[in-house]
Amino acid sequence: MKEITAIIRPDKLEVVKNALQEIKCNGVTVTEVKGRGRQLGVTESYRGRDYKVDLLPKTRLEIIVNDKDADDVIDTILKTAQTGDIGDGKIFISPVEDVVRIRTGERGEKAV
């Protein structure tokens, strides 16, 4: 199993969610986060003074999937969240040791 963590633009959440549902990837955890990438945010100017705002609002999706579905999910996120402009975000993929479904006590792939 894999954990797919995607940091995306907040306004892309709806389309990404809907596209994931279409490929039958339902389980997801969403958090509002703040972060910075290479450009270190943006500059804002108030009353003649400039302020570096280096943490921008982003949305983080955490999705655990079976190994065979991982590429599909990654592709879907990539296609729907991409605008081609800076700040589109990142996808991090890591292995998951085990999963437990609390209601039934199932473990592993069945529990995902």
Add this chain to the structure above:
Amino acid sequence: MDPTALNSGDTAWMLTSTALVMLMTVPGVALYYGGLVKKENVLNTLFMSLIAFSITSVIWVIYAYQLAFGTDVGGLIGNGANLFFSGISSTTLAPLAPTIPITIYAAFELVFAAITVALISGAVVGRMKFKAWLAFVPLWITIVYVPISHWVWGGGWLAKLGALDFAGGTVVHLDCGIAALVLCIYLGSRKDIRLLPHNLGYSVIGAALLWFGWFGFNAGSALAAGGLASSAFLATNTATAAGMISWMIIDIIKTGKPTVLGAITGAVCGLVAITPACGYVTVTGALIIGFATSFFSYYAMTWLKPRFGYDDSLDVFAVHGISGLWGALATGLFAAPFINSLGVGLFYGNPMQMVWQLIDIGTVVVWSGGWTLVLAYVLDKTIGLRVEQEEENEGLDITLHEESGYRI
């Protein structure tokens, strides 16, 4: 028309004006300031204006009006008769505006007092103890505002001298700007002095309400519904618009981009600067006053403030102190006798007017600055002026009020 009989047109306009000016504080100033602070301080900031209005309202009817606008005693203070408005009937006319009832005259003067003290809060938001503010408001109104408003508007010595201040360039704006400067220097800087508005939309609504209410403030200061009020109305709008445009031009020159905060700041500077002049100057005068004022306030904000390092959180001194100062001087320059026979400025052949204006300005600076310092000292030694560092970091909404502005 009998100039000493009740005039229903005048009375209707003064009732309207008073309600308009009320709107400037609650919620005008409250929203204008509230949007500019960090979100953890939004309620505290709104509350400072709200409570300033209520405290002033109560002390005003009990004794403050009677001292500010009662029969003059030696040019210094009102006689304080009719405490609690006892002995005043609904048909008693205002001695200083004999076509309207004294009750609406008093209410009109009240909303001026309230906004003056509420404006000071912008300099100290984010770090002043709310309890200290509750004590500061009535003390400052009594010791600073009441005498100054008497001297300029209540028939006191500055009025007799000939100083011109139609709607409060010195009484309201220079007065609160100086007090704000002294209080914020006494309090010291916040740890985080960045001006990062948490909701600039609030500030736009607040500034728009200020602009709207200011028609009552300035045109209402004619104390009658007629040509002078109309002239002041047009001058007010003209200077405000000019102030917004000139600030935007400065923004474009300095940073390449026009900003919304700059635009509303320029508009407020225009409103402040035209306040003392609106009932004396021509439309051309208003254009010049409004256009120039943004330059002075911008300079105070971006050069003076960093240079001297005081933490005037929301630039009350730069906006109200400096534009108020410019407006008071400009009144002495541009007052045109064919607009208002009471005012003849330097450009119309009366250089002495500048002397009266300078005396007015100097008096307000010394009186407001001196007494605000004394008040700050006394409150600091008794209640304490400043919140704990922890409270400042966490934000005052939670730590002082156990509330938060947003649950999203």
